[in-house]
Amino acid sequence: MSVSEDSVRDMLAANLKRARSERGLSISELSRRSKIGKATLSQLESGAGNPTIETVFSLSRVLEVPISDLLDAAPTSGLTVVRAEQQEVLSGEGVDLRRLQRIESGDTVFEVFDQQVRGGRKQESLGHVGTEHTIVQAGRLQVQVEGQEVELGPGDYVGFDAALPHSYAAPDAAVRSVLLLQYRADQRLHLADATPAGAHEAKD
Template sequence: MSVSEGSVRGMLAANLRRARTRRGLSLSELSRRSKIGKATLSQLESGTGNPTIETVFSLSRVLEVPISDLLDTRPAGELTVVRAAETEVLSGEGVDLRPLQRIESGDAVIEVFDQRVRAGRRQESLGHVGTEHTIVQAGRLGVRVKDDEVELGPGDYVRFDASRPHSYTALDGEVRSVLLLQYRAEQRLHLSDPGIGGSHPAEE
């Protein structure tokens, strides 16, 4: 099966293996830590799997890398346009995410996503690397971070430590929002480092 390197599946296939290798983890150990089946991980690394938000965020948490280190990035130019119809959607139990851009400035790395929470649905996360910022554009969004819960409307903003368990719930129809994930530059796994494409930990 041929997989485009520019697709979400293609980018994840290439980056996941390199990230796993850099951490010195076998497929079995990554499966144990992420609670993702070994067969599923093998499919993701071969580009034949269908990644979900839950899967990608779990891998981000276990491998301790930003989402964009798994999904790659688009080169920045003087004018960068990302068309909605040309961007693949990463879906989960309650949320559809479209990766738009990664911004690097000094020690800060910010990933920009178009986020839609489906009507009446809830998206749970055990936590992952970085700080999460969400700006609601339309609808009413319930945000729970560990034991704290808030309700947001259009124009409202929330920020929290993304390593804490959290969830988003659409309270009244679909919620449209902008999601920003912020990291420190040193949290990034530089996948172009020498040796990463070399020998791999045992597949077992």
Template sequence: METSDQSVRDLLAANIKRARADRGLSLSELSRRSSIGKATLSQLESGAGNPTIETVFSLSRALELPISDLLEGGRGEMTVVRGDEQEVLAGEAVELRLLRRIEDGGLIVEVYDQRVRGTARQRSLGHVGTEHTIVQAGKLRVEVGDSAAELGPGDSVAFDASIPHSYQAIGGEVRSVLLLQYRGTGPHVC
């Protein structure tokens, strides 16, 4: 991710249009696949919408793309990510900042700074890839399917991200690193 004047909205708009065109999908079909209203998708494609974590993850699932394919522009020789310059992708309880996308031999890894706020629960219906979370500060409850675990600083969890899952901070804010791992750009889970 290069430091640029492009906002998350602008990048998402261009990348949704490109991915939809590449797949020959109508706005109506993408709406059906993602469970996002056609009017909302139209706003997102025009750069006027307000994307949330839930929206981006639904689009990732529907388009079978890594999340960074929806949020990133071109790449340069050196990548510098300034924390105070990154736009935050916010959900009900989680804030994500995409720090880096790493590609090597068909493997894609996205690195996010993740903050889980208060005691609200952030739910995901699932998306492509394998999800890894490493807790840096605070206590985090993670539910994946019928399993649950509580994690503290230094603890980590990994799971098939296509399974519905949720995150919830216990007793205050949680700071963590989120890694999303993909094999290629298709629907394959690592």
């Protein structure tokens, strides 16, 4: 897939630097808190890195911002059509995510993802801000939240506090699902209103 100026890599580069500056964190401190190497963070901020699900969710957790504040899924109005094949894939150890849309309604923000859990694989998360909702479309999905495990089939739903440690696993064939991340509007960093990067950036 071709990488445009609106690619995940480019959007993360700009928003990560702004979010870090807004939080007053140096690269060294962000590295310490997120367990992501300084060199990797520098590459991400320069647009040269290769972000993974683990990286983006770890940054979301440490910076306490929704995923969309890092990936900049701008809201749209009117008819919105998003073609799955045109969206970049954000991959992790066991999951491939395609970001489809951000929906804002009153004090609530939803991020909508097409989520595929690869067969025989598991994706773990230490937790991040928001509430997580998953609806299985095809396959059998094992979900574990802070030690409690459930298995879901097509049409089944699970929701939980995303701050809790959790994991998804597809013990057999690949699983197709819809992932919705829900936030309160006051949990957002509102990067559009932030001071431009570099104006008062915390130094390494």
